[in-house]
Amino acid sequence: MNIVLxxxxxxxxxxxxxxxxxxxxxxxxxxxxxxxxxxxxQPYLDLHKxxxxxxxxxxxxxWLFSATPYVVFLTAAMVxxxxxxxxxxxPLSLFGGVLAVVYxxxxxRFFLALGALDTGSSFGGLGSSREMTISAIAEPAMMVAIFxxxxxxxxxxxxxxxxxxxxxxxxxxxxxxxxxxGAMFIVLIAETGRIPVDNPATHLELxxxxxxxxxxxxxxxxALIEWGASIKQLVLLTLLVNTFFPFGxxxxxxxxxxxxxxMFYLLxxxxxxxxxxxxxxxxxxxxLFRVPELLAVAFVLGALALxxxxxx
Amino acid sequence: MNALPGYAxxxxxxxxxxxxxxxxxxxxxxxxxxxxxxGFALAGALIETLSAGIALxxxxxxxxxxxxxxxxxxxxxxxxxxxxxxxxxxxxxxxAISVYSFGYLRPMKExxxxxxxGFFYNLFLLSLTAVFSASNAFFFLIAWEVMxxxxxCLVTYDHQNESTRQAGVLFFVMSHVGTGCLLIGFLILDSxxxxxxxxxxxxxxxxxxxxxxxxxxLLFLVGFGVKAGIIPxxxxxxxxxxxxxxHISALMSGIVxxxxxxxxxxxxxxxxxxxxxxxxxxxxxLGVVSALLGVLYALMEHDLKRLLAYHSIxxxxxxxxxxxxxxxxxxxxxxxxxxxxxxxxxxxxxxxxVFKCLLFLGAGSVLHATHTRxxxxxxxxxxxxxxxAFFFLIxxxxxxxxxxxxGFVSEWLTYQALLAGFGTTExxxxxxxxxxxxxxxxxxxxxxxxFVKAFGITFLALPRSKAAGDAQECSSSMVAGMGFLxxxxxxxxxxxxxxxxxxxxxxxxLLGVRMSGDLAAxxxxxxxxxxxxxxxxxxxxxxxxxxxxxALPGLLWLLWGRKGTRYVEPTWDCGLPGLTxxxxxxxxxxxxxxxxxxxxxxxxxxxxxxEYEISPYYPTAIRFDSEIESPFEDRLYAPVQxxxxxxxxxxxxxQAGSIHAYLAYIFVTLIVLLLFGxxx
Numbered sequence: 001m002n003i004v005l006x007x008x009x010x011x012x013x014x015x016x017x018x019x020x021x022x023x024x025x026x027x028x029x030x031x032x033x034x035x036x037x038x039x040x041x042q043p044y045l046d047l048h049k050x051x052x053x054x055x056x057x058x059x060x061x062x063w064l065f066s067a068t069p070y071v072v073f074l075t076a077a078m079v080x081x082x083x084x085x086x087x088x089x090x091p092l093s094l095f096g097g098v099l100a101v102v103y104x105x106x107x108x109r110f111f112l113a114l115g116a117l118d119t120g121s122s123f124g125g126l127g128s129s130r131e132m133t134i135s136a137i138a139e140p141a142m143m144v145a146i147f148x149x150x151x152x153x154x155x156x157x158x159x160x161x162x163x164x165x166x167x168x169x170x171x172x173x174x175x176x177x178x179x180x181x182g183a184m185f186i187v188l189i190a191e192t193g194r195i196p197v198d199n200p201a202t203h204l205e206l207x208x209x210x211x212x213x214x215x216x217x218x219x220x221x222x223a224l225i226e227w228g229a230s231i232k233q234l235v236l237l238t239l240l241v242n243t244f245f246p247f248g249x250x251x252x253x254x255x256x257x258x259x260x261x262x263m264f265y266l267l268x269x270x271x272x273x274x275x276x277x278x279x280x281x282x283x284x285x286x287x288l289f290r291v292p293e294l295l296a297v298a299f300v301l302g303a304l305a306l307x308x309x310x311x312x
Numbered sequence: 313m314n315a316l317p318g319y320a321x322x323x324x325x326x327x328x329x330x331x332x333x334x335x336x337x338x339x340x341x342x343x344x345x346x347x348x349x350x351g352f353a354l355a356g357a358l359i360e361t362l363s364a365g366i367a368l369x370x371x372x373x374x375x376x377x378x379x380x381x382x383x384x385x386x387x388x389x390x391x392x393x394x395x396x397x398x399x400x401x402x403x404x405x406x407x408a409i410s411v412y413s414f415g416y417l418r419p420m421k422e423x424x425x426x427x428x429x430g431f432f433y434n435l436f437l438l439s440l441t442a443v444f445s446a447s448n449a450f451f452f453l454i455a456w457e458v459m460x461x462x463x464x465c466l467v468t469y470d471h472q473n474e475s476t477r478q479a480g481v482l483f484f485v486m487s488h489v490g491t492g493c494l495l496i497g498f499l500i501l502d503s504x505x506x507x508x509x510x511x512x513x514x515x516x517x518x519x520x521x522x523x524x525x526x527x528x529x530l531l532f533l534v535g536f537g538v539k540a541g542i543i544p545x546x547x548x549x550x551x552x553x554x555x556x557x558x559h560i561s562a563l564m565s566g567i568v569x570x571x572x573x574x575x576x577x578x579x580x581x582x583x584x585x586x587x588x589x590x591x592x593x594x595x596x597x598l599g600v601v602s603a604l605l606g607v608l609y610a611l612m613e614h615d616l617k618r619l620l621a622y623h624s625i626x627x628x629x630x631x632x633x634x635x636x637x638x639x640x641x642x643x644x645x646x647x648x649x650x651x652x653x654x655x656x657x658x659x660x661x662x663x664x665x666v667f668k669c670l671l672f673l674g675a676g677s678v679l680h681a682t683h684t685r686x687x688x689x690x691x692x693x694x695x696x697x698x699x700x701a702f703f704f705l706i707x708x709x710x711x712x713x714x715x716x717x718x719g720f721v722s723e724w725l726t727y728q729a730l731l732a733g734f735g736t737t738e739x740x741x742x743x744x745x746x747x748x749x750x751x752x753x754x755x756x757x758x759x760x761x762x763f764v765k766a767f768g769i770t771f772l773a774l775p776r777s778k779a780a781g782d783a784q785e786c787s788s789s790m791v792a793g794m795g796f797l798x799x800x801x802x803x804x805x806x807x808x809x810x811x812x813x814x815x816x817x818x819x820x821x822l823l824g825v826r827m828s829g830d831l832a833a834x835x836x837x838x839x840x841x842x843x844x845x846x847x848x849x850x851x852x853x854x855x856x857x858x859x860x861x862x863a864l865p866g867l868l869w870l871l872w873g874r875k876g877t878r879y880v881e882p883t884w885d886c887g888l889p890g891l892t893x894x895x896x897x898x899x900x901x902x903x904x905x906x907x908x909x910x911x912x913x914x915x916x917x918x919x920x921x922x923e924y925e926i927s928p929y930y931p932t933a934i935r936f937d938s939e940i941e942s943p944f945e946d947r948l949y950a951p952v953q954x955x956x957x958x959x960x961x962x963x964x965x966x967q968a969g970s971i972h973a974y975l976a977y978i979f980v981t982l983i984v985l986l987l988f989g990x991x992x
Contacts, residue, residue, distance in 0.1 A: 139756070
C-alpha cells in the first residue's frame with residue numbers, strides 16, 4: 001500500500017512542479033534580459049486553455065500522429081516514478097534503473113519523430129531529422145557520465161546511487177564527479193532543447209528543432225506533448241541534482257521526511273534553474289553543425305571522469 | 313524420453329527432404345510446387361522446433377551416428393543445449409517464413425521457378441539444421457558447404473539481373489575463403505585431438521596453447537567471421553542479402569549469419585582452451601567496430617533491404633560485444649559474470665533473428681505490393697497496408713532497443729555485463745568496458761534514428777510514387793507470418809525472465825554455472841544483473857504501468873476535453889497552393905546531418921550540374937549525384953584483388969593446354985607426394 005501512496009504522491013508532485021519549472025525558467029530569463037515576462041504560472045494557464053480547445057488533425061496523418069502525444073506523455077510520467085525525487089527510494093525503482101530511464105525517454109522521442117514525419121510537411125521532417133541526430137550524438141556522452149556515477153555506486157539502480165552518497169556529502173568535489181557533472185549538464189542542455197543547442201522560444205524554421213516537430217499539433221494533443229516535455233525536463237534536472245548532490249533526500253516516505261526532502265529538492269532545483277538561465281542568457285544559439293563539437297566536449301569530459309575514477 | 317527428440321529431429325529432416333523432392337516433382341504445376349514446398353517446410357519446422365525445445369531442457373544430450381562407409385565420415389548428430397538453442401531459433405523462423413511463403417510465392421506463375429525455389433528452400437533448411445547439429449568436423453564442413461552452395465543458388469535466383477550475379481559471385485568467393493580457413497583450423501584441432509569429433513576437440517582443448525592457439529583463434533575468427541559478417545569481412549553481406557527473394561533474405565539475415573555466431577561460440581567457449589585476455593579484447597573491439605560502422609552505413613542506405621542488411625552487421629557486433637566480454641570474464645576468473653555476458657549475446661542472437669526476420673518479411677511485403685525497394689519512391693503505406701505497417705513498426709521498435717520489447721532486454725543485459733566488468737580487474741582493460749558501453753549506446757541511438765527514417769519515409773505521410781499510391785495490403789498468410797514474429801517480439805520482451813531457464817543448460821555446460829535464478833527477482837517480475845541491488849528492469853512492469861497511467865489522459869479528457877471538436881484539415885503549406893509529396897522530407901535529407909557530421913568517415917562526393925539557357929539563375933534541369941566512399945572495398949579488397957589477378961595472369965603460363973605438359977605435372981606431383989609419404 002505504501003508503494004502505491006508514494007507513487008501517487010511522486011506522480012502528483014511531478015505533474016504539478018514540471019510546468020512551474022518551465023514557467024520559472026521563462027520568467028527568470030525574461031528578467032535577465034530586462035523584460036518583465038509572463039507570470040511563473042503561465043504554463044498552467046496555457047495547459048488549461050489547450051486542454052479545453054478543439055484540435056486540427058492534418059489530413060495526411062495516420063493513427064500514429066494521434067498515438068504520439070499519449071506515448072510522449074505516458075513515458076515521461078512513467079519515468080518520473082523511477083527516479084528518486086524527495087526520498088531516496090524511488091517508488092518504482094525495481095522496474096528499472098538509469099538505463100530504463102534513458103531508453104523510455106527515447107521511446108517518447110522515437111514516436112515524436114515519427115509523428116512529425118506523419119504530417120508530410122517539410123518542417124516535420126526537418127525537426128525529426130535534427131532531433132534524432134542530436135540525441136544520438138548526445139547519447140555516448142550521457143552514458144559515459146552515467147556509467148561513472150553507476151560505477152561509483154556499483155549499481156545502475158538510481159535509489160542505490162542516491163543512497164550510496166549518504167554520509168559523503170562532499171563526494172561531488174571528487175574530480176570524477178565534477179567532470180561527470182559537466183558532461184551531464186551539457187547533455188541536459190541538448191536533451192531539453194535549450195540555447196545554445198535549440199531555442200525553445202523560436203518559430204524560425206531554419207533554427208527550430210523541437211518546435212518543428214510539434215508544429216502540426218494543437219489543442220489537447222499539444223497540451224499532452226508540452227506537459228510531457230516539461231516532465232521530461234524535470235526528470236533530467238532531478239536526475240542531475242539528486243545523483244550529484246543528494247543532500248536532504250528523505251530516507252523514507254514519512255510525512256516529515258518528505259516535507260523536508262521537498263524543501264531541499266526545490267532549493268536545489270532553483271539553483272540549477274539559475275545555472276540554466278545564466279547559460280541561456282550569455283550564449284547565442286549555435287549553428288547546427290557546431291553542436292556535435294559541443295557534445296564531443298561533453299563526451300571527453302565524461303571519458304575523463306571515467307579515467308579519473310580509474311586513477312583515484 | 314530421450315527417444316522423442318530423436319524421432320522428432322529425424323522426422324523434421326525427413327519433412328524437409330520430402331519438401332525438396334516434392335517441389336521438384338510438382339514443378340509442372342506452380343501451385344502444387346508451392347504448396348508442397350511450403351507445406352513440408354512448415355511441417356518440418358514445427359517438428360524441429362518441438363524437438364529443439366525438448367532437447368534444450370533435456371538433462372542428457374541426444375546423440376546419433378550413421379556410418380557412411382567412407383573413411384573418416386560419419387553422419388553424427390548431437391543435440392546438446394547450444395545446438396538445440398540454435399535449432400530452436402531456426403525452427404521458429406522457418407515456421408514464420410514458411411507460412412509467409414504461401415502468399416509470397418503465389419504470383420510466381422512460372423511453374424519451374426517455383427519448384428526450384430521450393431527445392432532449394434527446403435534443402436537450405438535441411439543443411440542449416442545439419443550445421444547446427446553436426447557432431448564431427450567432417451560432417452559439419454559438408455553441411456556447411458551444402459548450406460553455402462544452396463545459399464548461392466538462392467541469392468542468384470534472380471539471375472537475369474547483372475548485379476544479382478555479381479552479388480552471387482562475391483558471396484561465393486568470400487564464403488569459400490572462410491571455409492578454407494575453417495578446414496585448416498579443424499585439421500590443426502584434429503592433429504591435437506586425434507579425432508574429428510567435436511567432443512574430443514573439447515576434451516583436448518587444454519593442449520591448445522601458445523602460437524598454435526593464436527593461429528587457431530585467427531583461422532576460426534576469419535572462417536566464421538566471414539559468415540557472420542564481421543567488419544571488415546562483411547562486404548558480401550549488403551550485396552547478397554538484398555539480392556535474394558525477400559523470404560530468403562529474412563532467412564539469411566535471421567539465421568544464416570548466426571551459423572557464424574554458432575561456430576564462434578563452439579570454438580571460443582569449447583575448443584579454445586583457457587581463453588587469453590587478448591582474445592576476448594579482440595572480439596570485444598571487433599564487436600564495437602562492427603556495431604558502429606554497421607549502423608553508420610545503414611543510415612546512408614535508401615534501399616530498404618540493403619538498409620536492413622547493414623543492420624544485421626550492427627547486431628552481429630552487439631552479439632560479439634557480449635561474447636567478447638564473456639571471454640574476458642573467463643580469462644579474469646569470473647564465471648558468473650561470463651555467464652551473464654554470454655546470455656546477453658545468445659539472447660540477442662535470438663532477438664535479432666526474430667525482429668530482423670520480421671523486418672525483412674515486412675520489406676518483402678512492401679516490395680511485393682509496390683515493386684520497389686527504393687524508399688524515396690515509397691510513403692503513405694500505413695493507410696494502404698495497415699497490418700504490414702503495424703508489424704514493421706513493432707520490428708522497428710524492437711531493433712532500436714526500445715522498451716518494453718525484446719531488443720531492449722538483451723541490450724540491457726549487455727550494458728549490465730559491461731558495467732560489471734569495471735570492478736573485475738585492476739588493469740587498464742577496465743576502461744574498455746564502459747567505453748564499449750557508451751559506443752553501444754551511440755549505436756543504439758543511431759539505430760533508432762535509422763528506423764525513424766526507414767519507417768517514417770516508407771510508411772508515413774503521402775505516397776511518393778504511383779506504385780506506392782496503388783499499393784494494397786498483402787495476403788492473409790503473409791500477414792500471419794509477420795504477426796507470429798511480432799507476437800514473439802512482444803512475448804520475448806515482456807516475458808524475458810521466464811525465458812531465462814533456456815540458457816541454464818548452455819551456461820552449465822560451457823561455464824559450469826546456472827544463472828536463471830540469479831537473474832530474476834521479485835518472483836520473475838524483474839530482470840536483474842546478478843543481484844537486485846546492482847540494477848533491475850521489469851519490462852512487464854513498465855508495460856503494465858503504462859497501461860495504468862493511461863488513466864491520466866483519460867481523466868484530463870473527462871475534466872476538460874469533452875467539448876473540444878476534432879477537425880481534419882490540410883497540413884500547413886506556408887500559403888503555397890497545397891502540399892504534395894514533393895514537399896515531404898526525403899530519406900536522403902533525413903540522414904544529411906549525420907552525413908555531414910561523419911564526413912570524415914563517409915568522404916561524401918557530390919556533383920551538381922545545372923543546365924540553363926539564358927542565365928544560371930534560371931536552370932531548366934538540375935542533375936544531382938552523390939555517393940559515399942566504400943573504404944573496405946576500395947582500400948582493403950581492391951589491392952588484394954589486383955594482386956591475385958596478377959598472380960593468376962602469371963600462372964596462366966603453366967596452363968599450356970598440352971596434354972603432355974599436364975601428364976608431366978601429374979608425374980612430378982606424384983613423385984613429390986611419394987617422397988613426402990615414405991619419408992621416415
